Amino acid sequence: MDTTASSLQAIANTRFGHHTEKRSDTSIENIGDTAMATERIEIEVVSGDRHVDLDSRNSTIWVKRDVEGQEPWQFVCWQSTPIA
Numbered sequence: 001m002d003t004t005a006s007s008l009q010a011i012a013n014t015r016f017g018h019h020t021e022k023r024s025d026t027s028i029e030n031i032g033d034t035a036m037a038t039e040r041i042e043i044e045v046v047s048g049d050r051h052v053d054l055d056s057r058n059s060t061i062w063v064k065r066d067v068e069g070q071e072p073w074q075f076v077c078w079q080s081t082p083i084a
Contacts, residue, residue, distance in 0.1 A: 020044045025057075033064040035073070040083070055083045 026039040036059060043054045061077040 035062045035064075036060070037062070056080045057083060 020043070022042045024040045024042075026037070028035060028037045038057065038059045040055075040057055045052045045054060058078065058080045060075065060079075062073045063076050064072050065074055066072070067074075
């Protein structure tokens with residue numbers, strides 16, 4: 001499980017990187033001030049000399065908030081399930 005800080009640190013340290021990425025089956029459903037996006041994503045992840053192919057279904061939830069000085073749509077949740 002990563003926090004925002006650990007994710008940003010991993011990117012800064014180039015602990016991993018995406019070699020290729022393919023998205024499909026994208027769907028976005030708006031329910032008032034909440035939106036849910038789902039998709040299938042296939043990624044080749046590179047970590048040092050190791051290459052790993054990942055295939056998963058992802059869901060993200062966004063909420064529209066009226067907070068001065070911030071973007072109106074805020075990312076609040078992400079979930080990924082591997083496809084065997």
